Amino acid sequence: MTLSIPASRVLPVMPAEQQAGLDPYMAQIITNRKSGLSLNHIIGCPLDCGYCVRHFWGNFEQKVPQLLVTTPEAVEVLVGHEAFRPDTTPIQLFNKATDPMLPGVKPHTFAVLKELDRRGLTNLVLVITRFHVSAADMELLEGLRNVRVTLLFTYSGIKDSRVEPIAKSDTTVSSILRAARMRRRTKVILYWRPIVPGWNDDPETMAGVLNVGRHADAIVFTGYYHKEENAEYLRELGVPVPYGDDFQRRKVLPGELDARVVQAWRDSGIATPLFRKTSCGVTYAHQVADYNGHLGVPELCDICPVAQVERCTAALRPPSEEEFRAALESFGYDTSAPFLVEDGHVLTSALGEQRRYALQHELGFQVWEVAHPHVHAAHGRALQGYVLSPEEQAQLDQARDRLAAAARYDDD
Template sequence: MPVPLLSEDRISQLPPRAQEVVEYRKSGLSLNHIQGCSLGCGYCIRHTYGLWDENKPVALMSDAQAVEQLVGHRYFQSHVTPIQVFNRATEPFLPRVPHTFAVLEDLDERELTNHVLVITRHQLNEDDIDRLDQLSHIKVTLLFTYSGIDDKRIEPYPSHVAAESLKLMSSPRIRKYRTVLYWRPLVPGLNDTDEHLAAAHELSKHADATVFTGLFYRDEIAAYYKANKIPEPYQGTARRKIVPEELEARVLEAFSNSAALFRKTSCAVSYVHGLPDYNGHYGVRELCDICPLSQLELCAGAHRTPTVEELHQVASVLPDTRTLKVIDITDRAALVSGLESEQPRYFLQHTLGFQIHDELHPHREKRHGRAEIGWTENLA
């Protein structure tokens, strides 16, 4: 049964970003017309959208209307734009959210071949295997969020559920969808013991690939931690995920014999479907030192540095790139300025399959686009 549909008056009272059903994020154009989640993860990005207190899913519009808004969006390109479904406002496989399959099936019926990312930590079942395997066009990747955190103030819904779901959904030898162990958030002193790392390594053997990443520790999340007397993991907050240098080194050591460990979501998603990275990370070569050779060859073959003219030509179709300035282009990335938000930057990046960096948010060498917290100065 569909979740309740909010009235227009009620929708108008939501925080502005919560009213935005389609939003571009680095890993894809994100569809979120279902909002509200009962899992209660303390680090949830819902804090930053003013949605934390909404624990019962509701709909801002019908599934059909939402998909129309998605494919009609100025940023959407058929067969090109990666899509994320319900990745910021609800858990897509809650029993009360039948809308996930409705969206997937609608997209598939349109014969679109776009990547579609579905992030979950809920229990899945055999019926989900059958239904997902009936999708014949879209490239579906299930990313199972697993942390191993046992502090119920931070993660009241146990990690072992996601682990079992990953094993179940990865078990068919032949299937059309792909699975990724989304090992996150890794936080020093919380879930980074040798035992935690060994458990994640063992679980990774069931997935098609593994991505590891840290905590989005934004101001709103820090305020929640303080209000609930949860130990603060860092002294400061950051706009990017925090993965300290020492923690990354320990992860790489624990996974030294892994065949498919990645630092970036898009790298793993592209790999499991046998395609080059749609975010063009190949130019940032220190990212690639843990990638399988076969994937390096794919990405190298697809890597092409655009000209200034080509970048402006791609940008010309958008009204929100009129003030774009191209500062520099190297084999590594294009450095730009003048964009009002990051959303058009992602459009340019996915269209060109090449890294686009904003002058206001520099990418430090070896930080891998992460926060500065926990890194030594000699890596600057």
């Protein structure tokens, strides 16, 4: 493998004894997330975003990025992973614990992209950044021929530099505008997140973000992870944190706030489409159907362009039971676990999040866990701000009963 990183730009590898002390999740080089199979062999970031997910895994204080393995090794681990499918599996680079465009990290980001491209792989690759993207970076991205890259710029419009120190500069906005101006095959998404009551949900801030978004291929919006660790950090800085102490597994974006975002977008009159889900924005930008099969939750799609709905409709097909079992087998997963193919999704139990995502990406069809209910119009987010109606509770109970019955049947 030829990975062209000048010796002076190769980051140090974290000493083994330090790696042994990492939280197991931080130590994982590959994890499967909803938006793609994620490569994270570099951890550490100096940007100090107050809501950073690294708070959850005790890594927030690591400001200097370090390698967990070398980049050539990391590429081999990625393409050799059980869930990796050439040309199909969506990939994310450095989405967990660093920013892929930091000066020290960037040579590694480009080395991975160039190597995947050299191998002729056409997988979608998501690169999420809020940092500086230069003209030279765009030329390099435009020089790729096979991998289909999307730059997702996290830009929230938050002005409080205690929450986002980078808000003091115009780094993100100028990078969005530059990338949008220079893009040809690279896609550019304004990743409008986190949207948090009291931080950036006033009409003026929303209009400002949307105005930047008019230059992008798509805008994707979402809430933030309301968890004890980041809430505590922000409260210590004196930042008002909404939602009380009702901490959540999923991102929080109440229905009322969702409606205001959509209305602000409509009122703005901009032509850039708005999406609730990352994979929807990415696939729209590349003119392919959503690889997560979100059309199985049709209330997500009320803001989607007609042509994209048609693409997703044409692609959405429930797997037969045989096909689902074959998919389980192809990944090496337990084929005896109970599942039910239902309208718009496959219901599973105790398969685990990462396996469900691998199946979802492979089949382009939603794969749900019976213990985590999907509430109408909550759009897969935390249930904060949503209440299960008696009908939804009944549906959930029935789903659990059906799966339990299927499990009994499988045991026979």
